[in-house]
Amino acid sequence: MSIQWFPGHMVAAQKKAAETMEFTDVVIEVLDARIPGASQNPMIKELGAARQRGHLKILNKSDLADPNITDQWIQYFNKIPQTKAIAISCKKVNEPKKILTLCKTLAPHRGDTLKPLRMMIMGVPNVGKSTLMNAILNRRIAKVGDEPAITKQQQRHQINDHMILIDTPGMMWPKIRYSSDGDLLAANNNIGKNAYFDEEVAEKLGSILIEHYPALINARYKLENLNIDGIALLESIAKKKGFPLKNHGVDMERAAITLLNDYRQGLLGRISLETPESRMLMMSHQTEAIEEEKPPENLET
Numbered sequence: 001m002s003i004q005w006f007p008g009h010m011v012a013a014q015k016k017a018a019e020t021m022e023f024t025d026v027v028i029e030v031l032d033a034r035i036p037g038a039s040q041n042p043m044i045k046e047l048g049a050a051r052q053r054g055h056l057k058i059l060n061k062s063d064l065a066d067p068n069i070t071d072q073w074i075q076y077f078n079k080i081p082q083t084k085a086i087a088i089s090c091k092k093v094n095e096p097k098k099i100l101t102l103c104k105t106l107a108p109h110r111g112d113t114l115k116p117l118r119m120m121i122m123g124v125p126n127v128g129k130s131t132l133m134n135a136i137l138n139r140r141i142a143k144v145g146d147e148p149a150i151t152k153q154q155q156r157h158q159i160n161d162h163m164i165l166i167d168t169p170g171m172m173w174p175k176i177r178y179s180s181d182g183d184l185l186a187a188n189n190n191i192g193k194n195a196y197f198d199e200e201v202a203e204k205l206g207s208i209l210i211e212h213y214p215a216l217i218n219a220r221y222k223l224e225n226l227n228i229d230g231i232a233l234l235e236s237i238a239k240k241k242g243f244p245l246k247n248h249g250v251d252m253e254r255a256a257i258t259l260l261n262d263y264r265q266g267l268l269g270r271i272s273l274e275t276p277e278s279r280m281l282m283m284s285h286q287t288e289a290i291e292e293e294k295p296p297e298n299l300e301t
């Protein structure tokens, strides 16, 4: 079943973001560099485009992503009109500071005391929006934490007399179009835990890792056979780690949580779960499937 997560506080957050957009010059959209396509919120694009706001895409957590693939994404995004993309890691002190200079280039008519440059940080939950705001302001103003939906209210801060920065709650949208996006977002801990099953998400993550990063999987779990699928990977992890069940089986749930935690914390190495090319391919396949699911038009009732 496809994963969906759009809790009530996000409906309010979306309404508030639409209001604030009127008084915003540049949208800073924070993405997770490991899933830059899946972590784009279509509502953010629509809100910004309707008002023709400058758009800066930040591929954050690039310290955890595959650097070659991150370069491909930056090139891909920078071809989109009125958009600039940059990869950063909030764990590196000087990187977040580059952002203000880029925002100025996206709204050159703003940035003095009469017309301050107003920037709104947006993105899906747990991508590092509040961490980024704290880093830019050089103060620990906003609460941060490694779980989705930590920030529940917008926070506005005056950087100086010509720049204003707004942090917003992480937002999902009413329906995730491509089911694999839901899986990637859940694997990356951007979705509330009650909205998915660890085992299902870890199985899908495992299949991607086995296909694209077998050496990293082998280095961590020392498996005899790497010619396996996601379920077999979880079984192997459970056996290796000694997660038995009373009735002879192995504890797949514990194995799933182990794989998810190892991936999320970067313990497997630097990994990206999608490339611009793999995303294009996925979209064309899944769009066909979605079209096939639709009832034929002009059905007589």
Ligand SMILES: Nc1nc2c(ncn2[C@@H]2O[C@H](COP(=O)(O)OP(=O)(O)OP(=O)(O)O)[C@@H](O)[C@H]2O)c(=O)[nH]1
Residues within 6 Å of the ligand: 060, 061, 062, 063, 064, 088, 089, 090, 091, 123, 124, 125, 126, 127, 128, 129, 130, 131, 132, 143, 144, 145, 146, 147, 148, 149, 150, 151, 152, 168, 169, 170, 171
């Ligand atoms: N490795 C790594 N971790 C990061 C980076 N930026 C933020 N984090 C971590 O990501 C987690 C989420 O950070 P937050 O700033 O709370 O994320 P948020 O987007 O504000 O989340 P919500 O308010 O829930 O939407 C925290 O554990 C941060 O320490 C980064 O560049 N690299």
Ligand SMILES: [Mg+2]
Residues within 6 Å of the ligand: 129, 130, 131, 142, 143, 144, 150, 151, 168, 169, 170
């Ligand atoms: Mg936050």
